[in-house]
Amino acid sequence: MAVDTSSQSVAKAAGEDVARGRSRGTGNRQGAVKRSLSTHWYAWAMVAPVVIVIGVIIGYPLVRGIWLSLTDANERNVERSIGVNHIPATYEFVGVDNYVDALTGNQFLSTLGWTLVWTVSCVSVTFALGLGLANLLNRRIAGRSVYRMLLILPWAVPGFVSVFAWRFLYNEDNGLLNKILAGGGIDAVPWLNDPTWAKFSVIAVNVWLGVPFMMVALLGGLQSIPGELYEAAEMDGAGALQRFRHITLPGLRSVSTTVILLSTIWTFNMFPVIFLLTRGGPGEATQILVTQAYKFSFEISPRDYAQSSTWGVLILILLMVFAAVYRRVLRKQGEVW
Amino acid sequence: MVTTTTPAAKAPARRAAQAPAARPAKAPRRGRRSPLSSAALHLTLIAASVIAVFPVLWVLLTSLKPAKFAATTDFFKDTTFENYTNLLNDTPFLTWFGNSLLVAALTTVLGVFVSSTTGYAVSRFRFPGKRGLMWTLLITQMFPVAVLIVPIYNIMASMGLLNSPAGLVITYLTIAVPFCAWMMKGFFDTIPREIDESGYVDGLTPFGTFWRLILPLAKPGIAVTAFYSFITAWSEVAYASAFMVGDENLTLAGGLQKFVNQYGAQWGPMSAASVLIAIPAALVFLFAQRHLVTGMSAGAVKG
Numbered sequence: 252m253a254v255d256t257s258s259q260s261v262a263k264a265a266g267e268d269v270a271r272g273r274s275r276g277t278g279n280r281q282g283a284v285k286r287s288l289s290t291h292w293y294a295w296a297m298v299a300p301v302v303i304v305i306g307v308i309i310g311y312p313l314v315r316g317i318w319l320s321l322t323d324a325n326e327r328n329v330e331r332s333i334g335v336n337h338i339p340a341t342y343e344f345v346g347v348d349n350y351v352d353a354l355t356g357n358q359f360l361s362t363l364g365w366t367l368v369w370t371v372s373c374v375s376v377t378f379a380l381g382l383g384l385a386n387l388l389n390r391r392i393a394g395r396s397v398y399r400m401l402l403i404l405p406w407a408v409p410g411f412v413s414v415f416a417w418r419f420l421y422n423e424d425n426g427l428l429n430k431i432l433a434g435g436g437i438d439a440v441p442w443l444n445d446p447t448w449a450k451f452s453v454i455a456v457n458v459w460l461g462v463p464f465m466m467v468a469l470l471g472g473l474q475s476i477p478g479e480l481y482e483a484a485e486m487d488g489a490g491a492l493q494r495f496r497h498i499t500l501p502g503l504r505s506v507s508t509t510v511i512l513l514s515t516i517w518t519f520n521m522f523p524v525i526f527l528l529t530r531g532g533p534g535e536a537t538q539i540l541v542t543q544a545y546k547f548s549f550e551i552s553p554r555d556y557a558q559s560s561t562w563g564v565l566i567l568i569l570l571m572v573f574a575a576v577y578r579r580v581l582r583k584q585g586e587v588w
Numbered sequence: 589m590v591t592t593t594t595p596a597a598k599a600p601a602r603r604a605a606q607a608p609a610a611r612p613a614k615a616p617r618r619g620r621r622s623p624l625s626s627a628a629l630h631l632t633l634i635a636a637s638v639i640a641v642f643p644v645l646w647v648l649l650t651s652l653k654p655a656k657f658a659a660t661t662d663f664f665k666d667t668t669f670e671n672y673t674n675l676l677n678d679t680p681f682l683t684w685f686g687n688s689l690l691v692a693a694l695t696t697v698l699g700v701f702v703s704s705t706t707g708y709a710v711s712r713f714r715f716p717g718k719r720g721l722m723w724t725l726l727i728t729q730m731f732p733v734a735v736l737i738v739p740i741y742n743i744m745a746s747m748g749l750l751n752s753p754a755g756l757v758i759t760y761l762t763i764a765v766p767f768c769a770w771m772m773k774g775f776f777d778t779i780p781r782e783i784d785e786s787g788y789v790d791g792l793t794p795f796g797t798f799w800r801l802i803l804p805l806a807k808p809g810i811a812v813t814a815f816y817s818f819i820t821a822w823s824e825v826a827y828a829s830a831f832m833v834g835d836e837n838l839t840l841a842g843g844l845q846k847f848v849n850q851y852g853a854q855w856g857p858m859s860a861a862s863v864l865i866a867i868p869a870a871l872v873f874l875f876a877q878r879h880l881v882t883g884m885s886a887g888a889v890k891g
Contacts, residue, residue, distance in 0.1 A: 287716070290715075291713070291715040291716065293709075293713070293793070293794040293795065294709045294713040294715035294718075295715065295717075297705040297706060297708060297709035297713075297794075297795075297798075298705070298706045298709050298710065298717075298721060300702045300703070300705065300706065301702060301703050301706040301721075301725075301765055301766075301769050302721065304702055304761060304765050305724060305725075305728065305765065305766065308740075308758060308759075308761055308762050309728055309731070309736065309762050309766075311739075311743075312736050312739035312740045312743060312762075313731075313735065313736065313739070315739040315742070315743070316735055316736060316738060316739040319738060319739060319742075329742060330742075330746060331745065331746075332746075384633075384636055387629060387632060387633055388633075390629065392626070392629060392630070392633075393630075398633045398636075398637055400874060401637035401640055401641050402633075402636060402637055402640050403640075403873075403874065403877060404640050404641050404644060404870065404874075405640050405643075405644070406873070407869065407870040407873035407874055407877070408644055408866045408869065408870050409819070409822060409823035409865060409866060409869055410823050410825075411823055411825050411840075411841045411844060412647075412823075412844070412862045412865050412866045413643065413644070413866075415647075415844055415848060415858060415862060416643045416644060416646065416647045416862060417643060418848060418853075419646075419647065419650070419853075419855055419858070419859070420643055420646065422853070425855075427646060459639070459640075459643075462640075463640070467877075516730050519732075520732040520733065520734075522733055522825060522826045523823075523825040523826070523841075526825060526826070526829070527825065527845070540732075540734070541732050541733060541734045541826075544732075544734035544737075545733070545734060545737065545826060545830070548737065548738045548741070548830075549829075549830045556738045556742070559734065559737075559738050560735075560738050560739070562734060563732060563734035563735035563736075563737070563738070564735060566732045566734055566735065567730075567731065567732060567735050570730050570732065571727065571730070574730065
């Protein structure tokens with residue numbers, strides 16, 4: 252049910268300009284069509300390439316993905332060619348069975364639980380560190396631009412390279428971290444081989460990757476707060492903590508709500524960190540929804556396309572609900588402020 | 589070790605943030621801080637910088653050591669370029685590099701080309717369907733890789749496009765097009781509308797105005813958008829891992845996985861490859877980062 256509505260809204264949105272223009276025209280006189288076309292002709296022509304591209308390479312696969320999630324498609328029954336033989340699809344429509352299985356089974360819910368822990372802890376730690384560093388960099392200190400450059404570095408390196416660097420550091424036998432611990436007489440830590448440590452390690456890497464973006468965005472926000480506000484508050488005898496609470500935080504509000512929304516969505520979908528660091532292991536300890544959906548369709552045999560699509564659609568619904576609720580909460584707060 | 593220092597680094601950060609203002613009565617003027625808090629500030633920033641830089645630096649140092657010492661903690665041990673020559677001569681690294689370059693460049697050019705007029709139209713015109721289009725652009729950016737990967741994989745398979753750069757480029761356009769259109773809208777918004785009006789007064793059509801007046805002014809914005817989509821395609825992992833198989837067809841993200849698989853790790857070539865991928869990207873990034881931040885706040889953050 253919920254699947255249908257989401258697909259419709261997206262599909263409708265993609266083709267909306269055409270649909271609306273037509274319907275309005277046919278409802279009224281013939282002249283309205285002409286007028287509308289002649290007024291908006293340029294705009295429609297200009298957006299046409301993107302509408303077509305989105306419709307063909309996003310809309311169509313999306314609809315197909317939703318369809319697959321309502322079938323029992325897997326590697327053995329989809330349409331395929333072996334050599335010159337073309338084998339037609341034999342999978343069948345099964346209704347919402349996949350959704351029922353996912354939502355009543357254990358695996359989806361436990362993976363969702365860890366995905367939420369992963370997202371909340373990554374985003375909150377990243378935000379706290381980013382805010383702290385942005386505040387430090389916003390002060391007048393010697394070598395500020397050097398610090399800034401160095402702190403941005405993790406953002407500048409392609410993500411998969413950084414993740415491999417961390418795998419190198421985390422290596423249980425030869426990794427630098429354990430060598431350092433050994434120097435202090437501490438036993439080797441199984442960074443990526445123990446479920447608890449692995450969870451800790453993947454979060455640490457994602458925080459390391461995410462802080463620079465957060466810091467830069469918040470620094471931009473801090474610099475747009477007028478200095479007079481702080482001076483006036485200081486005159487009135489406000490302490491540092493009060494100034495932080497009543498000037499800095501409200502001043503950063505628009506930037507921070509946006510970066511929190513963005514980084515929540517990114518972290519929820521953060522494929523490379525988990526995939527390249529642990530492949531979801533040990534066991535399924537660090538598997539988030541996205542990597543598990545990928546595993547269904549590309550790592551197990553036979554590839555379970557239906558299950559994978561179901562998880563994909565569920566992830567999308569979760570994110571859209573989250574974005575909608577987040578917006579609503581913000582709007583409500585906005586009236587209070 | 590890294591993770592224990594991170595929260596620790598936070599605590600002095602807080603303290604340092606409060607210290608100068610905690611004693612405004614003693615400090616003669618605002619903006620001066622005691623030597624102690626100044627030292628704390630620098631120490632915190634140094635600690636954070638070390639954590640930020642070290643993993644990258646460590647890979648660089650490893651790549652310059654003979655492969656057999658790769659796992660030792662000595663910083664400089666018989667510095668050599670052996671890893672680099674091995675990487676370039678004995679592995680398909682250059683092929684992977686070429687594949688990545690081709691795919692990322694094509695994605696960027698096509699993405700920017702297709703979406704530039706849309707960014708302009710959404711920025712300047714009111715037309716039926718505009719709201720729906722903008723929502724679509726925003727929502728598609730939220731799409732998790734898991735939603736589209738299976739259907740696109742099946743479609744590519746039935747069209748014989750798996751394992752070909754063309755298939756990967758088409759796939760990456762699903763990411764690049766909505767993103768580019770949204771970013772460019774932000775940049776066009778920063779160009780004053782008076783310029784468009786002057787174009788109309790001079791008898792230019794909207795296309796003419798866009799092409800002759802606005803596009804040249806938006807060049808920096810387009811460069812930033814292009815750079816971002818290049819980097820996104822360059823470091824994409826999920827589609828590249830699923831769609832490309834066989835040494836000849838891998839992109840860098842897939843190729844590097846060959847060095848570090850479950851059977852063991854070849855840290856020597858891995859570290860050399862990482863440096864060759866990361867250093868150019870990082871240099872360009874650091875050089876362009878001021879514009880990137882402006883672009884981000886114009887495009888994404890404000891949106």
